[in-house]
Amino acid sequence: MNQYTAQDFxxxxxxxxxxxxxxxxxxxxxxxxxxxxxxxYETAVISGIGCSSRLxxxxxxxxxxxxxxxxxxxxTGAKVTNPNLTIWQVSGDGDALAIGGNHFIHAMRRNVDxxxxxxxxxxxxxxxxxxxxxSPRGFVSKSSPFGTTExxxxxxxxxxxxxxxxxxxxxxxxxxxxIAILKAAYQHKGAAVCExxxxxxxxxxxxxxxxxxxxxxxxxxxxxxxxxxxxFGPNQEYGLMQEGFGLKVVKIGENGVKKEDILxxxxxxxxxxxxxKLAMMSNEDGFPIALGVIRDVEAPxxxxxxNQQIEEVKAQKHYHNFMEMLETNDIWEVV
Numbered sequence: 641m642n643q644y645t646a647q648d649f650x651x652x653x654x655x656x657x658x659x660x661x662x663x664x665x666x667x668x669x670x671x672x673x674x675x676x677x678x679x680x681y682e683t684a685v686i687s688g689i690g691c692s693s694r695l696x697x698x699x700x701x702x703x704x705x706x707x708x709x710x711x712x713x714x715x716t717g718a719k720v721t722n723p724n725l726t727i728w729q730v731s732g733d734g735d736a737l738a739i740g741g742n743h744f745i746h747a748m749r750r751n752v753d754x755x756x757x758x759x760x761x762x763x764x765x766x767x768x769x770x771x772x773x774x775s776p777r778g779f780v781s782k783s784s785p786f787g788t789t790e791x792x793x794x795x796x797x798x799x800x801x802x803x804x805x806x807x808x809x810x811x812x813x814x815x816x817x818x819i820a821i822l823k824a825a826y827q828h829k830g831a832a833v834c835e836x837x838x839x840x841x842x843x844x845x846x847x848x849x850x851x852x853x854x855x856x857x858x859x860x861x862x863x864x865x866x867x868x869x870x871x872f873g874p875n876q877e878y879g880l881m882q883e884g885f886g887l888k889v890v891k892i893g894e895n896g897v898k899k900e901d902i903l904x905x906x907x908x909x910x911x912x913x914x915x916x917k918l919a920m921m922s923n924e925d926g927f928p929i930a931l932g933v934i935r936d937v938e939a940p941x942x943x944x945x946x947n948q949q950i951e952e953v954k955a956q957k958h959y960h961n962f963m964e965m966l967e968t969n970d971i972w973e974v975v
Contacts, residue, residue: 642677646670649680651700661812661838662692666757668815669728670824672700676726683726688740690732691766691840692759693902693916697959698729707877709740713748715754716870719943726826733760737773737793750942751830755822756834758795759812761840762847769843781843796836796919796934800912804891807919809930811851812838815895819861819932821956824933832942835928851931862928866916867935868906869899870929880918890893907936 649670656662673683683701687693691707696703702725706714715729736758738742763781764770770783774795778787799807806828808821818836825832836849846852850860860871863878863934870880871892879885879902890897909915915935921927959965 642679643924644674644677644679646674648699648799649673649700652698654698655694656691657842657889659839659841660691661761661836661840663693664815665692665757665818665836665838666695666698666810667831668812668818669695669757669822670818671815672826673699673701674724675819676823676825676826677750678726682724683728683958684715684718685728685730686718687711688732688735689766690735692730692732692762695730695737707954711735711739711756712740712743712752712756712808716743716747716750716752716942719752719754720946723947724751727753728755728757730757730759732765732772732773733758733762733774733795734764737798741773741793741798745798745840748799748802748804748823748831748833751803751939753828753829753941753943754831754910755825755832756831757833760795760835760836761846761893762792762836765840765843765854793919795833796916799833800916800919804833805935805939806832806933807835807915807935808833808933809835809837811848811857811861811931812836813852814854814857814931817920821933824936826934829944848864857931860923860928861931862921864905864907864930864932866905866933868905869902870905870918871899871902879929882914887914887921887927907933909937910937 672699681703684697685699685701685703687696687705688711696705711729712729715727719727762774764772769781771779771788773793777791780787808820810818821834825834839845851857858874872878879890879892881890918930919934921930958969
């Protein structure tokens with residue numbers, strides 16, 4: 641494996657507002673790239689339009705800022721053309737789920753081998769504070785001065801509904817966990833969606849305040865790890881058990897509940913029922929927010945299948961280049 645440092649992947653001076661979650665995420669991505677050891681010349685960062693979509697300018701790799709909502713489409717083309725390229729697709733919640741929603745779900749349905757980063761601050765920041773597809777009902781913004789009358793997309797639900805095989809979540813300010821899920825996304829072959837919860841300090845500050853600090857995560861989040869019990873709390877005193885078709889929070893040691901009774905997280909289970917329930921938990925409903933790799937299931941990838949199909953078709957042909965194709969027909973020589 642090549643030896644790199646985060647500095648090898650740094651470029652330019654980021655132009656984001658001080659305190660923006662994009663700064664946190666960029667640092668985590670550059671460190672994850674260094675630890676993975678993939679050379680900068682075998683890496684591409686591709687984005688759409690938005691505050692977070694400026695990120696390719698600050699990555700010392702191949703990079704492209706595309707048009708609004710089309711990051712997944714351009715990334716798909718790049719991956720099919722060059723399967724050896726590691727692609728980090730970076731989009732905000734507006735860019736990915738509004739104008740880019742169709743590309744987002746079909747990249748997952750096709751299972752293109754992309755690392756799809758969704759930076760979710762529940763607002764349009766670049767265009768100065770309109771509500772986005774992930775803004776909650778009743779949210780007051782410049783484009784909804786009396787509160788939105790819509791229910792939001794929940795990225796995990798959209799991912800699972802599009803038959804996604806990998807979904808992970810972290811908080812931008814949680815450097816270690818963000819690096820961990822980025823590395824897991826790289827190891828997964830197929831469309832890997834990482835939702836990054838972050839604040840917009842100008843237009844939607846504290847939108848993820850319950851989990852934005854280390855103490856907040858101890859009290860309001862659960863770190864899920866494959867094969868380990870689903871326990872959480874400042875002293876690891878709470879756990880998750882199944883109740884009917886749902887989940888419930890229990891306190892270990894009360895009412896006869898033992899640690900052995902707590903559910904074990906299975907990120908590799910093909911049936912996504914419990915994984916989706918974990919991903920959909922919220923503090924408002926009395927549950928912790930799930931962080932970490934929630935789903936990680938193997939499946940054939942689109943880019944590999946397309947390239948295999950091309951090779952199979954080529955093997956059946958009598959010609960392998962343009963000149964050979966011309967020579968399969970009658971030829972006249974003009975003198």
